[in-house]
Amino acid sequence: MKKVLSIVALALVVSTSIISGTLAMYTTDIDALAQGSTVAKEFILTEGGTDTFVENVKIAPSETMSWQFSVKNFEGAVVSETAMDLDIDVDVVAADGKKVIAPLVFTVENSKGDVVGTVNSLGKVELNDEFVLSAQGQEKVYTVSVNWPSDNNVDINYAGTGYGTAIQVSVTGTQK
Numbered sequence: 001m002k003k004v005l006s007i008v009a010l011a012l013v014v015s016t017s018i019i020s021g022t023l024a025m026y027t028t029d030i031d032a033l034a035q036g037s038t039v040a041k042e043f044i045l046t047e048g049g050t051d052t053f054v055e056n057v058k059i060a061p062s063e064t065m066s067w068q069f070s071v072k073n074f075e076g077a078v079v080s081e082t083a084m085d086l087d088i089d090v091d092v093v094a095a096d097g098k099k100v101i102a103p104l105v106f107t108v109e110n111s112k113g114d115v116v117g118t119v120n121s122l123g124k125v126e127l128n129d130e131f132v133l134s135a136q137g138q139e140k141v142y143t144v145s146v147n148w149p150s151d152n153n154v155d156i157n158y159a160g161t162g163y164g165t166a167i168q169v170s171v172t173g174t175q176k
Contacts, residue, residue: 041082043173043175045071045084045171046071046074048069049139050068051070053067059148060148061150062150063147064148066144067143068143069141069142070139071088072138072140073138073173079134079137083130084174086129086140086171087126087127087172087174088142088170088171089169090108091167091170092121099164100121101164103121106118106125106145106146108125108127108142108143109142110141111141116142122165131173
């Protein structure tokens with residue numbers, strides 16, 4: 001019986017060892033194996049340092065007036081980190097409470113001096129431009145000119161304070 005008891009005890013020890021070895025749980029932690037984050041890119045579109053528009057400038061037949069405006073993709077040392085498309089609208093409308101000066105011709109030129117749009121007396125010049133992706137800040141300068149070509153037969157019809165034409169410029173920048 002001692003032999004049977006020894007064999008049962010031995011079997012119990014072996015089976016306990018096997019069960020505890022197979023049912024044992026092992027864990028290991030690796031702290032901060034990988035980390036990351038995201039931040040938004042800068043998207044900057046501001047009016048530039050150039051804006052020579054003034055209101056209520058008087059014009060007569062045979063005269064031409066010019067104004068400039070600009071937009072830029074930087075502010076101080078911070079430059080837009082995306083390329084962008086520019087949609088520029090130059091609206092030519094009747095001034096509040098007045099009729100348009102019909103003979104006027106409006107032209108818009110880019111900084112290279114290329115005429116990029118023209119409208120007679122009333123309407124909208126729509127143009128597209130872009131800021132390419134660059135680490136350097138960029139500025140686009142545009143010139144709006146108004147010319148009153150003289151026509152002695154009708155010029156007098158637009159004289160006085162009842163006539164006036166206004167120009168409104170808007171710019172929208174869209175990330176490419």
